[in-house]
Amino acid sequence: MKQASKLIRQQILALLADGQFHSGEVIAQQVGLSRTAVAGHISQLSDWGLDVFKVKGKGYRLNRPFTLLNAEHIKKHQNKNRLAVINVAPVLESTNSELKKRIANSREELANGDTVLAEIQTAGRGRHGRQWLAPVGGSLTFSMYWSFPDGYQSMTGLSLLVGVAICEALQTMGVDDAQVKWPNDIYLGHKKLAGILIEVEGQIGATAHCVIGVGLNVYVPADEFDVGQPHTDLAAVLGSEPDRNELAAKVIASLWEHLDGFAAHGFDRYVPIWESLDIFADKKIVLQMGEKRFCGVDRGVDASGALLVETEDGITRFHGGEVSLRGY
Incomplete structure (x- = not known):
């Protein structure tokens, strides 16, 4: 995305962040573009997840105001x-x-x-x-x-x-x-x-x-x-x-x-x-690793960060990868 477009969208985002209505004409004056160009930028912001709506005669407004990161x-x-x-x-x-x-x-x-x-x-x-x-x-x-x-x-x-x-x-x-x-x-x-x-x-x-x-x-x-x-x-x-x-x-x-x-x-x-923060501490869990499925009890982690799971065969260590973990 070109730097000019980034700056324009940043300006529009800052204007709308207060949650009030802003007319397309006023926004256009603020950013130095036509109303049509402003509408295009707002449409793109909406596609990216900005919750903005338009009311005829009033302009654009966010669903809720928020404070911009600074x-x-x-x-x-x-x-x-x-x-x-x-x-x-x-x-x-x-x-x-x-x-x-x-x-x-x-x-x-x-x-x-x-x-x-x-x-x-x-x-x-x-x-x-x-x-x-x-x-x-x-x-x-x-x-x-x-x-x-x-x-x-x-x-x-x-x-x-x-x-x-x-x-x-x-x-x-x-x-x-x-x-x-x-x-x-x-x-x-x-x-x-x-x-x-x-x-x-x-x-x-x-x-x-x-x-x-x-x-x-x-x-x-x-x-x-x-x-x-x-x-x-x-x-x-x-x-x-x-x-x-x-x-x-x-x-x-x-x-x-x-x-x-x-x-x-x-x-x-x-x-x-x-x-002390482990959500599944000492609880039964299921891990899916590829085609393999493991059941056991969550016994914490070791110094390498591996998960310790107590199974019928003793303690087994899991080091991550394609692993999903669910309590049961």
């Missing part, structure tokens, strides 16, 4: 300084894809903790290539960069560590009962609240350049959005929508803190914390 506001909510850069983009294909492009660009230097957030993802992804639904203004979607000089072997347990960091950030927002589901989901009241997608660039034996993608439901009403499984959002739990900039600040700060500790000491010290 990098400076996010930084103001943080209580520690770091050299990492926080960027907010109005529209991206996916925040993970954006960071992977930056990694591939050898002229662009990235620092641990650099973060990219997006208001709109046109092709957000979850695990195994699934689409990640992120309603405009109703979610927090971002990706963070972190490098591991010792390579892939020093990243074992990373997705679990990220889950711990998110749960601890949510506690500071008044959400005390979020839980983790191995290997990369956050649940609340046995419904999915957030997902984690970790992707790695680099050669075996060299520095692993890691992209940590997070999608968190802020306002995604279950009766309005079908995401393919039971889900919940923070607005339903807290009774009102939290400030997404404050939420972003707390989650990012928690990740910075815990990733520093993880990079220095590994996942071992976080095992008891993760197990």
